[in-house]
Amino acid sequence: MGNTIVKNQVEEVKNFLEKTVSELEQFLNETTLSGLEKELPGDKEYYKVILSHIRKLLVHCEEGLDACKVIMNSEPFSKGAAEKILYRIYHQCIEEFFSPKNDVWYEDSRSAYTGKNSIKMRSEVPDSISAVLKSLEGDFQRIREELEYYETDYRTKMIQSK
Template sequence: MDTQLRSQAELINDHLEIIEDELNDFLDFTSIDKVLDSNHQVPIDYIQNIFREFRYLAVYCGEGKRAITKLIQTDQLEQNYVDRVYKGIYYKCVIEYFSPKDEIWTEDSRASYRNKCSIDFRDDPGEIIEQTMKKVEPSFHELREQLDYLDL
């Protein structure tokens, strides 16, 4: 595997690991009741959907990490195999983060101009969830930037 391809794969792997660890920590140590205690106004089904989406993202990032690890350990790689792995990560992780199926949040594409988080929640999810999103968002932006060349 050439040096540039290896370093890109390692960078992608690092960001997937950050996201997976952060989301798993949230899911392991935060309950729906805890979120509702800090924000009584939000509907329980909305918080349940956010937790479900966090679980999906954690699993998808874990799958991507395993696929990248196999790439890194392989000496000879075909570019179309690398692209296939990267496309899977892009669709399952990046697209799912910025445009979740249930539309529980949306991306504000102008957020970077206003120096704020690019995710707009449909309802106020509370501080705990917002802080978790702020922790993982830079890694999702980096993944999107690294995989942008795929012309999807």
């Protein structure tokens, strides 16, 4: 891929991460465990794990955003460094959104055929949690499709280097 294409992708991902960070910060700044329990009395431990994962996702997105800003401001533009950053963002942000390590929620692969949201919670959750995930999902899906190339490209390079 040419420098221009990669640079445009970094810019697009930077814009996506700015929006994502803003939405996650707003949600976390306004959300408390006691507030979630008032909204929907339920499994307090499950709510804690959800909030913890959303905080981790926010940190990964902030780190990715910082990396995008650095690479966009560097002269000359380093295509190799940019591709490495995009690969890292794909794994730390995109994959973590759709398939969190602690299985707080999961992606319903059949949703692509039904036109519904693909993120499914393990248990019932307050509407505020569902709303923030639904508001972010479309952009995460779009960026995942954009960055899947880096996953495939990286694996190909690893196989060829053996």
